[in-house]
Amino acid sequence: MTEQTTIQHPYILKVALDVPLDGVFDYRSDTPLQAGQRVLVPFGPRKQVGIVVGTASESDIAPARLKSIIRHFDQEPALDAEFFSLLKFCADYYQYPYGQALLAALPARLRQTEPAQARQQFCYWLNAVGLAAGLDMLPARQVVQRRIFSALLEHGRLREADLAELSPGWRKGLAALSELGWIEQEQVYAGLRSILHASSVQPELNAEQSYAVQSVLQQRNEFRPWLLHGITGSGKTEVYMCLLQAILAGNEDQALVLVPEINLTPQLEARFRSRLPEYSLVTLHSNLSESERLQNWRLAQTGAARIVIGTRLSVFAPMPRLKCIIVDEEHDTSYKQQDSMRYHARDVALVRAQRRNIPIVLGSATPALETWHNAQVGRYGLLSLQQRAVSQSQLPQVKCVDVSKVQMQDGLSLPLVKALKTRLERGEQSLLFINRRGYAPVLLCNACHWIAPCMRCSSRLVVHLRQGCLRCHHCGHEQKIVRQCPSCGNPDLHPTGHGTQRLEEVLVKLLPEARILRVDRDSTRRKNALDHMLAAVHAGEVDILIGTQMLAKGHDFPNLTLVGVLDTDSALFSPDFRATERLFAQLMQVAGRAGRADKAGEVLIQTTLPEHHLFNALRGQDYAAYASGILQEREIAQFPPYEFLALVRAEANDYAPVQGFLQFAAEAAREMGSAALVYDPVRPQMERLKGMERGQLLMQASSRQVLQQLLRQLTPQMRAHPLSNRVRWNVDVDPQEF
DNA sequence: AGCACGCCGACT
DNA sequence: GTCGGCGTGCTC
Numbered sequence: 001m002t003e004q005t006t007i008q009h010p011y012i013l014k015v016a017l018d019v020p021l022d023g024v025f026d027y028r029s030d031t032p033l034q035a036g037q038r039v040l041v042p043f044g045p046r047k048q049v050g051i052v053v054g055t056a057s058e059s060d061i062a063p064a065r066l067k068s069i070i071r072h073f074d075q076e077p078a079l080d081a082e083f084f085s086l087l088k089f090c091a092d093y094y095q096y097p098y099g100q101a102l103l104a105a106l107p108a109r110l111r112q113t114e115p116a117q118a119r120q121q122f123c124y125w126l127n128a129v130g131l132a133a134g135l136d137m138l139p140a141r142q143v144v145q146r147r148i149f150s151a152l153l154e155h156g157r158l159r160e161a162d163l164a165e166l167s168p169g170w171r172k173g174l175a176a177l178s179e180l181g182w183i184e185q186e187q188v189y190a191g192l193r194s195i196l197h198a199s200s201v202q203p204e205l206n207a208e209q210s211y212a213v214q215s216v217l218q219q220r221n222e223f224r225p226w227l228l229h230g231i232t233g234s235g236k237t238e239v240y241m242c243l244l245q246a247i248l249a250g251n252e253d254q255a256l257v258l259v260p261e262i263n264l265t266p267q268l269e270a271r272f273r274s275r276l277p278e279y280s281l282v283t284l285h286s287n288l289s290e291s292e293r294l295q296n297w298r299l300a301q302t303g304a305a306r307i308v309i310g311t312r313l314s315v316f317a318p319m320p321r322l323k324c325i326i327v328d329e330e331h332d333t334s335y336k337q338q339d340s341m342r343y344h345a346r347d348v349a350l351v352r353a354q355r356r357n358i359p360i361v362l363g364s365a366t367p368a369l370e371t372w373h374n375a376q377v378g379r380y381g382l383l384s385l386q387q388r389a390v391s392q393s394q395l396p397q398v399k400c401v402d403v404s405k406v407q408m409q410d411g412l413s414l415p416l417v418k419a420l421k422t423r424l425e426r427g428e429q430s431l432l433f434i435n436r437r438g439y440a441p442v443l444l445c446n447a448c449h450w451i452a453p454c455m456r457c458s459s460r461l462v463v464h465l466r467q468g469c470l471r472c473h474h475c476g477h478e479q480k481i482v483r484q485c486p487s488c489g490n491p492d493l494h495p496t497g498h499g500t501q502r503l504e505e506v507l508v509k510l511l512p513e514a515r516i517l518r519v520d521r522d523s524t525r526r527k528n529a530l531d532h533m534l535a536a537v538h539a540g541e542v543d544i545l546i547g548t549q550m551l552a553k554g555h556d557f558p559n560l561t562l563v564g565v566l567d568t569d570s571a572l573f574s575p576d577f578r579a580t581e582r583l584f585a586q587l588m589q590v591a592g593r594a595g596r597a598d599k600a601g602e603v604l605i606q607t608t609l610p611e612h613h614l615f616n617a618l619r620g621q622d623y624a625a626y627a628s629g630i631l632q633e634r635e636i637a638q639f640p641p642y643e644f645l646a647l648v649r650a651e652a653n654d655y656a657p658v659q660g661f662l663q664f665a666a667e668a669a670r671e672m673g674s675a676a677l678v679y680d681p682v683r684p685q686m687e688r689l690k691g692m693e694r695g696q697l698l699m700q701a702s703s704r705q706v707l708q709q710l711l712r713q714l715t716p717q718m719r720a721h722p723l724s725n726r727v728r729w730n731v732d733v734d735p736q737e738f
Numbered sequence: 739a740g741c742a743c744g745c746c747g748a749c750t
Numbered sequence: 751g752t753c754g755g756c757g758t759g760c761t762c
Contacts, residue, residue, distance in 0.1 A: 015762080020739055025762040044761040045741060061762050100739090725758085 012059045013069065015041055015050035016099035018111065022716075024099065025050070026059040028068040036078030040070040040113055049113055051102055053084060073115055077301055083318045086352055093708065095715045095731040096341040104340060105316035109294040116294055122185045124174065125157045130182025144173035149182075205242060209235055212383040213242045216359050220247060220324070223354045227330075227375040228363040230385030231621055232592030236363045237268065239385070240326050241275045243361065248279055248306055253323040257309045258345055260332035261286070263530065268328070269309055276307065284310030284317060312337060312345040315352065323358050325349050330362035330371060331585060333736055342732045346371075365592070365623065366585035369634065370641040372627045396563070396594040396601030398619040400610035410506040416564045416604050417510055423562050424514050424543055428599065430562040431545045432507075433590045434500060435570060435583075441497040443470060445485035452482065456691040463495040464522075465502075475690040500546055503566075507544060519547035549586065551593070563594045565605040572609055575685070576737050577639060584614050584626055591618060638700070640734075644707050646699045647738050648718070649684075650729035651692040658695040661723040665697055668717050674710040676701035684738060692728070696738060707733070 011032045014024045027041050027050075037052045047070060059066055084102070091101040109116040130152070138146050144167045151166055152158060163170040177183050205213065216226055230236045244255045257272070259265055265285050272281055282296035282305040299305035301318040308317055312335055327335075327346050335345040346362065353360035362371055362380070375382040407414045423430045440462040443452035452461045454472035461470035463481065471478045484491045495502070500520050507516055517533060524530045530550070536542055537557055545551060545560075571583035587605070594601025605615065617626030635642050648665055650658045662681035669678040679698040687694060701707040715731060718724055732738075 012762095017761090018739085019761075021761075023762095027762060041762085043740095046761095048761095059762075066762060 012056040012066075013039065013052050014054040014056060015039060015069075016053050016102050017041070017043060017048050017050045018100050018103035019043070019048075020097050020100060022097060024053055026056070026061050026066060028066055029072070030068075031072065031074075033072050033074060034078055035084070036080060038073040038076060038110060040072075042067050042070060047113060049103070049111055050099075051079065053102075076110075076116065077298070079301075080318050080320060082352075082355070083316065085355070086316060086348070089351060090341065090343050090348060092712075094341050094343050094733050095711050101341050105313065107294045107297045108290050117291075121160050121295070123157045123159045124152065124163070124183055124185045126152045126182055127184045130177070130180075133180075133182060142173070142176070143167075144169050145176050148173050148177060152183075203238060205238060206235070206387055208383075208385045208387060209239050209242070212239050212385065213246065215381060215383055216243055216324075216361060217246055220359055221357070222359070223357045224359045225350060225353065225374070225380040226359065226361045226383055227367055227371055227380045228361050228383045228385070229365070229367060229375075229623070230363070231365045231623075232589060234365075234385035234387060236328070236385065237271060239383075240328070240361070240363070241272060243326075244272075244279075244307060244324065245276060247324050248276075252303065252306075252321055254300070254303060254305070254319045254321045255307050255324045255326070256314070256317070256319060256322060256349075257307065258315060258325070258327045258335070258349060259285075259309060259311060260329050261311045261334035265309060265311070272307060272309065279306040280304060281307040281309065284308060284314035286311065315345040315348045322352075322356060325353050325358065325360040327360065327362045329364055331364045331366055331368040333582070336734075336736050338736075339730075342730070342735075344734060347734070366581075366588050367623070367627075369581065369627060369631060372623075373631060373641045376628075376631075395621055396591050396603050398591060398603045398605065398615065400615050401604055401606045402608065402610045403606045404608050409510070411503065411566060412506065412510070413606055416606065419562055419602065419604055420507075420511060420514070420544060420564070424511060426561075427559075428562070429537065429540075429543060429545065429557060429560040430564065431547065431551060431557075431560055431590070431593055432503065432564045432566060433551065434503070434546065434548050435567045435586075440473065441465075441495045441502055443481065443493055444496045445488065445490050445493055447490040447492070448485060448488040450485050450487040457689050458687040465495065474686065500548070503546055507546070511544070514543040515541065516544045516546065517542040519545060519551055521548075521550075524550070551590075557593065559599070560593055561599050561601050563590050563601070563603045565590065565603065568605060568607045569609065572607070572612060572614075577634075577637075578737060580614060581630060584618065587614075587618050588621065588623065591621070643700050643702055644704050645735055645738075646707055646711055647732040647735040648697040648699075648729060649694070649732060650696070650727045651689070651694040652727040653692065655683075655693040655695065657723050657726045658693055661718075661721065661727050661729065662695050662697045664721055664723065665714065665718050669697075669699060669710060669714050672710060672713055674701070675706050676710045698738065 011029045013027045013029050013033060015027050016024050032055060033039065033052050035052050035054050039050050039052055041048055041050050087101045087105055088098060090096070091098040103111055135146060135149060138149060147166050148163060148170060163174060167173065174183065212228060228236055228239060240257065247253060247255060259268055265283055269281070269283055280299070282299050284293060284296055284300070288296065296305065297317055300308045303320050308314060308319065310317065327349050330346050337343050349360060364371070371380065374380045401413045401415050403413055409417070420430050442460045443463050452470055453459070454461055454475065454477055456477055457472055457474045459472060459474050461472055461479070464471055468481055469478050470481055482493065485493055500518050504516055504518050507514065517536065519530070519533055524533065537545060540559060565587060568583060571579045591603045594603055607615070613629055614626060617623070634640065648662060650661055652658050659681065666678055666681055677700045681695050681697045684694055684696050699707065699710065701710070711731060711733070718729070
């Protein structure tokens with residue numbers, strides 16, 4: 001009986017599954033599937049998609065318990081060995097189950113139980129009938145049809161993406177032309193070059209840029225990390241493009257460009273497409289539909305896409321001929337995944353480059369201190385771009401306004417108001433930059449100093465006057481504005497603090513003739529709202545922009561000559577040791593917004609600490625001076641990059657099990673005789689979040705190896721602890737904040 | 739993580 | 751009598 005089953009299914013497959021368990025699972029199969037193939041298997045009472053990670057002739061599992069796979073998907077291209085080994089490394093390093101790590105790195109379509117069909121895209125052109133026809137044969141009111149016809153006439157073949165750029169109603173217009181019998185179509189790769197954009201202009205590189213490109217090229221066949229350090233406007237993107245041009249020319253090789261999780265991908269994509277039109281390019285980011293994502297991922301996997309521009313997750317995209325990795329804005333915090341497997345895409349990219357023996361370029365105006373440190377000690381090559389590519393533009397003048405010494409009106413200092421007035425008179429634009437944190441208005445009782453709290457989080461509710469409600473920015477809880485103080489009965493409650501809405505009202509009062517635009521999460525919630533707003537700024541329809549982080553990067557506003565920074569103190573006084581350097585990076589970036597064309601820019605910063613060395617460094621746009629100061633502090637305080645950290649985070653409905661669990665973890669860790677320092681469990685800044693009581697345990701060591709060895713022993717012990725099912729917990733290696 | 743099994747309280 | 755609360759334990 002058993003023998004018969006064995007004969008029917010002679011092969012044993014090692015299958016990884018999306019379950020929070022260590023190890024892989026054995027299944028029988030009647031075909032010898034190769035590693036990297038997808039299978040559907042029975043798992044307990046349900047079916048699961050798994051990935052074959054290997055084959056065997058025997059299994060440790062009793063034959064009676066061994067099940068057979070339900071089906072396999074061998075028509076799909078198999079995952080390569082590099083994919084497995086990179087995710088194995090990450091699963092180990094970040095203390096995350098291997099199967100879950102593997103499955104999470106796949107496009108969602110490949111985690112579903114159906115065979116995955118990538119969307120097929122087409123390109124279109126005019127056939128003989130169409131070419132013989134003329135524009136005048138189309139009714140004048142059929143604007144879309146006429147536009148498509150003209151474009152096809154001019155460019156020959158167009159992709160769907162090109163047509164979509166002509167008009168949102170292109171499908172209907174094209175269908176009408178098709179109906180006339182004018183159109184031919186053929187399936188293409190979505191990522192093939194854009195014809196509309198192809199205008200390959202080769203700009204001159206300056207000496208620094210050429211040096212950077214040549215340096216990387218000289219060691220193009222070995223693992224070599226480079227820090228490309230260049231201030232805003234110094235032409236980092238041009239360096240990337242020239243480098244890729246040289247690396248990809250005359251071969252079938254591939255390059256990966258990682259970008260932060262912001263809406264800048266389209267701009268970068270357009271630049272790469274027009275500058276490198278001869279190479280097929282795909283993007284991988286969260287705005288793609290699942291079918292597009294699968295298609296682009298497949299193009300990367302098969303090697304058809306020569307350039308992949310993608311966010312965090314695309315660091316895992318299989319690329320058989322990968323020869324170079326670029327990490328743009330490498331300091332950006334969005335490279336760190338903040339749930340499930342808490343990997344850092346920049347660090348994973350470094351590991352990947354090392355294993356492939358290829359160069360990797362990390363670009364930033366304000367590098368992460370770890371990166372800067374590595375460049376200083378010679379582990380990374382340092383490539384500096386000091387000149388601004390737009391030569392006539394000058395560095396902005398940076399001035400501090402001591403808010404404890406000057407007259408203030410509703411959060412605005414007199415010098416700032418004056419400066420705004422001057423720009424208004426000159427017809428120039430201004431930007432008021434707000435750090436949301438210190439600027440959210442709260443509901444305060446003047447009698448007993450009660451402040452409306454969130455019931456589910458240890459945070460304060462934010463007043464939204466327009467909607468007449470109080471809202472928690474952490475959990476989304478919303479309630480009506482209370483009229484009476486629940487603590488002392490005082491009926492006189494006031495919103496205090498200067499929200500973006502309040503600030504807008506104040507400005508309208510002070511500068512009634514100014515056209516003001518507020519750009520924040522509330523005002524850009526509608527789709528495309530941000531694009532429309534940016535367009536309005538470019539068109540000169542706006543005098544004063546009020547905005548948060550969103551405005552710090554990306555677009556150039558040539559007529560913008562003043563940047564006012566309203567709140568710096570909440571970051572300067574924050575207990576989080578990374579808060580000041582994030583503020584510095586932000587200010588470097590906003591300062592870059594001012595005076596980018598031929599007009600001199602001015603940056604006015606309101607602060608109570610005008611003497612802070614951060615502002616001096618900012619004044620000279622001197623990252624190096626700032627970084628060396630901070631690095632000294634870090635070395636004395638024994639913080640990263642001199643020490644390595646890991647954090648166990650835990651949460652539950654009550655604190656008791658959290659406390660118990662973390663206490664156990666701390667004791668277990670200490671008993672291991674590791675050189676690592678194990679702190680006591682503490683409560684984080686945000687003690688309660690979404691109704692969950694939180695706690696955390698910090699561990700610190702002078703090398704990654706020591707920390708890794710500790711975690712390798714500790715995590716299984718934590719998993720085996722009875723409380724581990726009663727609390728939600730995870731391990732965060734190299735945490736960004738705590 | 740799911741999902742089943744299992745053993746105790748308030749309902750048609 | 752049974753519907754359903756969530757504790758415990760397993761998944762090749």
